[in-house]
Amino acid sequence: MNEEELRILVVDDELGIREGCRKILTEEGFEVTTAGDGVEALEVFDGTKKYSVALVDLMMPRLGGLELIGKLRELDPDLLLIIITAYATIDTAVEGTKRGAYSYIPKPFTPDELMLTIRNGLERQALALEAKRLREERERRLLEVASERSRCGTILKCITDGLLVINLEKLVVLRNNAAARILPKASKLNVPFSIATLEDPKIEQLINEILEGDPGPRIVSRELNIGKSTFMVNISPVIEPTGETSGAVAVFRDITELKKLETAKSMFVSMVAHELKSPLAATEGWLNLLLTGLVKDNPKEARHVIERCHIRVKTLRTLVSELLSITAIETGNFQLRRSNVDVAAIAQRAVEAAGEKAQSRTIDLSLNELKLGKAKTALADEEALLLIFSNLIDNAIKYTPQGGTVMVQLDQNGMYMSLSVRDNGVGIKAEEMDKIFDEFYRIKNEDTVDIPGTGLGLSLVKRLVELHQGRIEAQSTPGSGSVFTVKIPLS
């Protein structure tokens, strides 16, 4: 603090003292304000200006010096208070220092005595202020550190991965809540505890690999089964700024669900492989018979074999395109191209496309439109809608014996249009009803053995319907037929 900027308040009822001080102090570079008594001093000391020093006489009218000292100390704890007093009141002056005055100067005093006391006082004040500043800073930092620590602690506690910190003595010095949950032995122990007490040699071995291996950053990762779950355990060294290893951090991530997905995925791949292989093997088998001359040398039989190959190859091609569509839907790469589609026109097209097939099996295929009225457009993907309708109609024809009937009916159901395909075919048993929309599920019995199919049609239909925020339902009575109903929101 620069002395030029220092402000001093001189409070004395003797004008001579006030002005004498003003003269001395102004010459020394202080800005001086004077007051004739305590009341006046308090009026000056109203907070608008910051005073560094106050010289206070004890014997004053209205408000005495002692009382004033008490009040000034309250108003500014850092203010340097110096008493100026006559010899007669030295005892009182001592009392004043007890109330917070720094020192006293007995009257009369020389300018040097005054300046010496003020300078010593200011020096002490500066030291006290610095000490106070340091103390405050230290407290603030401590608070920061404390809150930082508790924040880190909270984060570690709440993290879903299990966490163990192990020191060079192979003691676990930190374990979070998740680790306690994952490692049942760890939950009952208080840190620090030996890693050996976890009784898991695999974890111990991984930690040893890190602690006893080459220094420097690295990571060991293993899949471990703990209880009924599978964990990816990643262990890395704790490296000090000096480059030395001081321990290891082990993170346990639960990958049980991922493993289940992986199993489901490889199961699906096996199913796909089987479904691809079956028609290929059948075709190869037939071709073998043709090539080895085991098929009798007559054109009718040869043609039959070629027809069978043709059917199997066609099914295979459909299977591949359905598989691609399902994969595209699953990965989110399938985008519906929606427009206002005339539902009745699409139904008409699907029925017409199936006409030849129905005729060849003498199946009576018909389309009925009921109370569709004006509201017959749906905000839908035209191609997808055609695929949905065609698939259901094809299925109905396939699973209905010769001479049967397939009835397609369009209807309005509140905000939905519904298309139902009713057949009087072989029907579906109740226990198979849940599975018919599963991939590769095909109803297999003596009635269906001759019916070719991919096992993906209904699965694809269901996905497409759901992409349209629609619903598909099936009802059936084994032996007397099935009804499949699709509901798509109208635009």
Added chain:
Amino acid sequence: MRPLILLVDDDRDFLEMNRGILEAQGFRVDCFTDTDKAWDSLKSRRPDLVITDLMMKSLDSGFSLARKIKSDSRYEDVPVIIVTAVASKRGFDFNPQSREDLEVMGCQAYFDKPVSPELLIAKVKELLS
């Protein structure tokens, strides 16, 4: 009497082509598309050999049928051949490597589809002799 062979497969093409191959060799052939009906038929018409697909209604329909045949004292000596398009199950290679593998599977021979007519006929004749 000519030997009776029971063919079980849910794929009509394999039933048809194998029936053709076997009948051309003079065998009698009964065809079934599901293992339950095939099992029921054993009582009235005891076959001399069974050829079954593996994956039909369930993943291991063929194994179940083979086990049932082998654990019934009336049929335990009936040879079973498994013919399948199952490549693998969860990455596990199904192809049996040894006689012990076959025994565990309850069968005397195992072929990948499509099996060549010569191989099938040779194996059938070997098992019936």
